[in-house]
Amino acid sequence: MFSSVVPISDVVDRLDGGSVVFLDCRFSLADTESGRREYLEAHVHGAHYAHLDEDLSGRVVPGKTGRHPMVDTANFVGFLNRCGVSSGTQVFTYDDSGGPFAARAWWLLRYFGHDAVAVVDGGWGALRNSGLPIDQAIPHSNNGDFQPDEQHAMLAVSADVENVVRSGGTTLIDARAADRFLGLNEPIDPVAGHIPGAKSCPFKSNLRADGFFLEPQILQSRYASILDDDDVISYCGSGVTAAHNVLAMVYAGLPMPSLYVGSWSEWITDSDRPVESG
Numbered sequence: 001m002f003s004s005v006v007p008i009s010d011v012v013d014r015l016d017g018g019s020v021v022f023l024d025c026r027f028s029l030a031d032t033e034s035g036r037r038e039y040l041e042a043h044v045h046g047a048h049y050a051h052l053d054e055d056l057s058g059r060v061v062p063g064k065t066g067r068h069p070m071v072d073t074a075n076f077v078g079f080l081n082r083c084g085v086s087s088g089t090q091v092f093t094y095d096d097s098g099g100p101f102a103a104r105a106w107w108l109l110r111y112f113g114h115d116a117v118a119v120v121d122g123g124w125g126a127l128r129n130s131g132l133p134i135d136q137a138i139p140h141s142n143n144g145d146f147q148p149d150e151q152h153a154m155l156a157v158s159a160d161v162e163n164v165v166r167s168g169g170t171t172l173i174d175a176r177a178a179d180r181f182l183g184l185n186e187p188i189d190p191v192a193g194h195i196p197g198a199k200s201c202p203f204k205s206n207l208r209a210d211g212f213f214l215e216p217q218i219l220q221s222r223y224a225s226i227l228d229d230d231d232v233i234s235y236c237g238s239g240v241t242a243a244h245n246v247l248a249m250v251y252a253g254l255p256m257p258s259l260y261v262g263s264w265s266e267w268i269t270d271s272d273r274p275v276e277s278g
Contacts, residue, residue, distance in 0.1 A: 002090065002118035003110075004251040005213050008126040011092055015132075019089045022047035025056070025101040026094075026124060029188070038096070045133035048083040050093070052240070055079045056104050066266030067188075067238035070155070071108060077146050080109075084142030091117040096124040098211050100203060103243040107259055113149030119247060122212050156233045156258040158266060158273075164233065165196050165274060171229045172198035173257075175236035175245045176264070183277030188237055191268040193277035195235065199226055203236070203244040219252035232257035239263045 002010060014020060024047040026035035032053055039049040050056055055076070058069040085091060091109060093102035102119045109117040120127060128134060164170045174194050179185040181200040186192035194200075205222065208214055214222070232249070236242035239261035246259050260266075267273055 001116045003115045005121050006118035007121050008130045021091050023050040023093045025050045025105050026096050027052045027101045066262040070261045080146040081144040082141045085144040085146045094120040094123045100241045100244045103247040104240045107243040111154045156260040170231040171227045173201040174198045175203040175241040193275040196274050196276045203241040206248040216252045235260040235263040238265045
């Protein structure tokens with residue numbers, strides 16, 4: 001079973017070992033249909049497309065939720081069943097952006113109790129160059145039998161983060177780029193800055209220059225230099241790149257942190273919540 005980051009060689013080998021489902025998670029915040037178009041042009045044979053807004057997020061409530069809220073359980077389970085996911089299925093997720101969208105899918109499956117899910121190291125590029133069949137065929141809907149088992153400790157909500165800001169005891173890590181953390185640049189959300197007390201931990205620092213993950217021992221050292229507490233909450237702009245930091249920590253052999261799915265875009269919906277910059 002593969003449950004964090006998986007090299008392409010192990011993906012190829014695993015195809016001979018029973019039920020496998022690929023989720024193609026390619027996406028762009030700048031063009032929310034680009035990933036679907038790319039999927040229709042070419043994807044791993046048998047892969048199902050997982051759209052960030054439609055399949056990996058819940059309904060946005062303006063002024064209350066973040067930009068990519070937690071999924072509705074029934075909707076997500078229905079999606080997994082259509083993709084043919086059951087308890088014995090090994091799921092591989094991939095994107096072409098270094099893994100944040102694939103990590104969101106990975107985190108959701110882990111949250112709902114499915115440990116046999118891994119992000120393909122190197123993503124679409126590695127798969128395309130692996131010799132695996134690539135085509136345009138759209139797989140038929142399957143009849144999976146996914147049974148959710150929610151791991152509530154994996155999910156942090158705004159009240160949890162408010163308590164950390166007041167009382168400490170948990171390290172908050174921010175996966176956004178450093179300039180957004182510092183409040184120097186905010187291209188997406190209406191308020192710049194970060195949650196008070198948080199530490200900057202850009203998700204791209206989990207990757208080598210070629211887009212593959214750093215070795216687990218290097219990641220472990222990186223996070224050891226950042227984390228002050230045993231308890232960790234990861235956040236970002238909307239709960240996507242923060243999942244990449246969760247994945248990197250698990251890949252490094254560290255305890256599973258919580259994910260604040262609402263993240264910065266939810267935090268700032270309440271003007272009474274404090275904000276820091278610099």
